[in-house]
Amino acid sequence: MVYFDNAATSFPKPDVVYESVMKAMKEYGANPGRSGHKLALRLGREIFETRELLANLFNIKNPMNLIFTFNCTESLNIAIKGILEKGDHVITTSMEHNSVLRPIKAMERQGVEITIVKGDSAGRINPKDIEKSIKKNTKLIITTHISNLTGTIMPIEEIGKITKKKGIYFLVDAAQSAGVYPIDVEKxxxxxxxxxxxxxxxxxxxxxxxxxxxxxxxxxxxxxxxxSVSYELEQPNILPDRYESGTLNGPGIIGLGAGVKYIMEKGMDSIRKHEEELTMHFIEEITKINNVKVYGPLNVEEQGAVVSINIGNQDSSEISYILDQSYNIEVRPGIHCAPIAHETMGTLEQGTVRFSFGPFNTHEEIELGIKAIREISNQL
Amino acid sequence: MVYFDNAATSFPKPDVVYESVMKAMKEYGANPGRSGHKLALRLGREIFETRELLANLFNIKNPMNLIFTFNCTESLNIAIKGILEKGDHVITTSMEHNSVLRPIKAMERQGVEITIVKGDSAGRINPKDIEKSIKKNTKLIITTHISNLTGTIMPIEEIGKITKKKGIYFLVDAAQSAGVYPIDVEKxxxxxxxxxxxxxxxxxxxxxxxxxxxxxxxxxxxxxxxxSVSYELEQPNILPDRYESGTLNGPGIIGLGAGVKYIMEKGMDSIRKHEEELTMHFIEEITKINNVKVYGPLNVEEQGAVVSINIGNQDSSEISYILDQSYNIEVRPGIHCAPIAHETMGTLEQGTVRFSFGPFNTHEEIELGIKAIREISNQL
Known part of the structure; x- marks a missing residue:
């Protein structure tokens, strides 16, 4: 089985992640930050270690400013709804995921104004278009770091310069980049x-x-x-507690810590380089195939390990079905929860067949993918 | 090590839970409900099985009316904030956890009226007091099923009769009861x-x-x-999708399914009976010890496997520390995130030492607990 759906969830995980989750569940599966006994303290300590690891990774000065959530969607909801108020203006891009678009649409009903800056035919966003959209009441600019549809890498450092200059808050959705691309919240x-x-x-x-x-x-x-401050009926104002109500996913966070450690030991640059090589070769070969349309910038300086394609006018679900059934290759078809990005690409009806690569994919697997696309294209 | 902190999180889990989590992570750790390939479909199917198992357990007719969340706190926040609006009145009890009290306090700032019905000295709530508090604008009644402080079992069936008669919504917090006590949402x-x-x-x-x-x-x-309906910028109105944004905790849900299956095979009644025996014996013996104050109804018809105690005027954290350090017995001290319940018990300053039992606790462990309390009490 060849797994090319890493943009949805990475699979497999490093062995150390499985082992850490199991160890946490079996040996100290208590409730962190609640009781004061040995098991609870051990889990609490190791959760803090994961906080520190992630803070280091993103150059966050104080690990307490990093809060744990259920998923990136919850993180985005907290950020968007926690900062925007009636009368505010928010700018985002056409390349966003529904995890950004749907919350801001919900805020629109509460009187928030939205501007959506459009990407070009490869999904690129021009920072100048963002700057031009700024109004007096612009409070927040949201952009994805890497498009989940086209893999387009966004110029977040340049956008960050604009938001800093203008005194506007900057929210980055790192769903497709965290752990692979350098992110420095200060810089x-x-x-x-x-x-x-x-x-x-x-x-x-x-x-x-x-x-x-x-x-x-x-x-x-x-x-x-x-x-914390359990005698109070008001939510505590301290970080991270304010945002971490109820029991955290203890073993999950321990596994996440193991994942980050694995990346640091392996070297994030070397993981990214590997993914870049796979992506580059894949793009090079499939763009040569008759009838295959490939979306995105098509070069690894501007595109992450996400490649959306179509074959002729074939429905993307059908192609994915053939890949799964006849080739045992797992990809994602359809509308990738990013409707305006599909509009930008002109693929709102057809969808796309999305290949997304991870650290455990091999060159041999890429060859299998290329061969499969070639064969399917020939047969149609 | 003796683990008596099951009210915070149950530990250990049945082996089949560990195995199921590992299997899901290692063999089909894809993204359910996103892609259409074999791995994703398998995870999606097994998540649906867990939904069905839970629906059966609680006599929910349609499994799609059961949504998965991060934790019980998130569930309560969705329920409370999703139903209450400015001008509404909500009734709850003094025995609630902060996961109910803090969200309703937040809603109070948005113009929701609150009535908190007080429990008696054993934490019992009289349904008549709830009925008497109903006003024209009462929209919601919230009660815990079992107090996390005193283990007091609430008369939810009687309260349900009142809410039905009056056309008021009824929200039950089953944090301490689900999986151990029968819950039938219809009845x-x-x-x-x-x-x-x-x-x-x-x-x-x-x-x-x-x-x-x-x-x-x-x-x-x-x-x-x-x-689902990924081309839409509006959140879909279908269940469970409306409430399940972003990637679910796939392996976690599979593990939960394994837990429910374990309970059904073992028999929920037999698990509860075991816990009742432990609780009854524990209460019987520690109430005989000099200087020990035990809270709650003190009989298993009215009290779950949660027993809060204090020894003299000793700080509850100190007692817990001794239990942990000298006896390797893990309990939870302090204010158990239920400030008004502590007020009701008069333990807001001292806190309580909370013992909470689970299916894997043994009679021998209960004896160790009793012996430890006896010795500590003698030494003080």
């Missing part, structure tokens, strides 16, 4: 960074995180028990 | 049932659920990608 002027644990960071599902810049007053989405 | 007239996966249901952390009665229009707390 890039990122005020809030949302990321999943189960994609590039190689952790288990049920994990995600949000960085909130020190001093930024983001309203919490949920309230509940935090294991 | 008990429960409109919304919130539960954690990692306590009595013996699943992993990072899992929880919320039942929403058919036809009840509960606003979603978050929006995002649902893998």
């Amino acid at each position: 890039m002027n990122i005020d809030m960074l949302a990321f999943p644990g189960h994609k590039g960071l190689l952790g288990p599902q049920g994990t995600g995180g949000l960085y909130i810049r020190e001093g930024l007053d983001v309203r919490e989405l949920s309230q509940g028990g935090t294991g | 008990m007239n429960i409109d919304m049932l919130a539960f954690p996966g990692h306590k009595g249901l013996l699943g992993p952390q990072g899992t929880g659920g919320l039942y929403i009665r058919e036809g009840l229009d509960v606003r979603e707390l978050s929006q995002g990608g649902t893998g």
Whole structure:
């Protein structure tokens, strides 16, 4: 079986991730931050270690400014709803995932104004178009780091310069980049960074995180028990507790920590280089095949390990079905939860067949993928 | 090591839970409901099986009315914030956890009226007091099924009769009961049932659920990608998708399913009976010890496997520390995220030392606990 669906969830995980999850569940599966006994303290300590690891990875000064969530979608909801208010203006791009678009659409009904800056035919966003859209009431700019449809890498450092200059908050959706591409919240002027644990960071599902810049007053989405100031009926105002109500996914976070450690030991650059090689070769070969349309910038300086294609006018679901059934190759078809990005690409009806590569994919697998596309294209 | 902190999180889990989580992670750790390939479909199918198992357990007619969440706190936040609006009145009890109290306090700032019905000295709630509190604008009644402080079992069936008669929505917090005590949403007239996966249901952390009665229009707390109607910028209105944005905790849910299956095979009644025997014997013996104050109804008809105690005027954290360090017995001290319940018990300053038992606790462990309390009490 060849798994090319790493943009949905990375698979497999490093062995150390499986082992860490199991160890946490079996040996110290208590409730962190609640009780004071040995098991609870051990889990609490190791969760803090994961916080530190992630803080290091993203150059976050204080690990307490990094909160754990259920998934990247929850992180984005907290960031968007916690900062925007009636009368505010928010700018985002046509390349966003529904995890950004749907929350801002919900805020629109509460009186928030939206501007969506359109990408070009390869999904590129021009920072100047963002700058031009800024109005007096612009409070927040949201952009994905890497498009989940076309793999297009966005110029977040340049956008961060604009938001800093203009005093606007900058929220980055790192769903497709965290763990693979360098992210420095200081250098890039990122005020809030949302990321999943189960994609590039190689952790288990049920994990995600949000960085909130020190001093930024983001309203919490949920309230509940935090294991801190338990005598108070008001949600505590301290970080990370304010945003971490109820029991965390302890073993999941431990597994995420193991994933981050694996990346650091292996070297994020070397993982990225490997993915770039696979992506580059894949793009080079499939663009030569008759009838195959490949979306995105088509070069690894501008495109991550996500490649969307179509074969002729064939329905993307049908192609994926053939890949799965006849070739045992697992990809994702259809509309990739990014409707305006599909509009931008002109693929809202056909969808796309998305190939997304991870650290455990091999050159041999890429060859199998290329061969399969060639054969399917010939047969149609 | 003796683990008496099952009310915080059950530990250990049945072996089949560990195995199921590992199998899901290693063999089909894809993204359910996103792609259409074999791995994704398998995970999707097994997640649906867990939905069915839980629906059976709680007598929910349509499994699609059961949504998966991060934890019970998220479930409660969705239920509370999704139903209450400015001008509404909500009734709850003094025995609630902060996962109920803090969200309703947040809603109070948005113009929701709150009445908190007080429990008696054993934490019992009189349904008549609830009925007397009903006003014209009462929209929702929330009560815990079992207090996490005193183990007091609430008369939810009687309260359900009142809410049905009066046309008021009924939300039950089953944090301490799901998986151990029978819950029948039809018979008990429960409109919304919130539960954690990692306590009595013996699943992993990072899992929880919320039942929403058919036809009840509960606003979603978050929006995002649902893998359904992906071309739409509006959150889909179908269940469970409306409330399940972003990637679910796939392996966690599979583990939860294994926990539920284990309970069904073992028999929920036999698990409860075992816990009742442990609890009864524990209460009988420790109430005989000098200087020990035990809270709650002190009989298993009215009290679950949660027993809060204090020894003299000693700080509860100190007692817990001694239990942990000298006896290797793990309990939870302090304020158990239920401030008004502590007020009701008069333990807001001292806190309590909470013993909570699970299916894997043994009679021998109970004897060790009793012996430890006796010795500590003698030494003080």
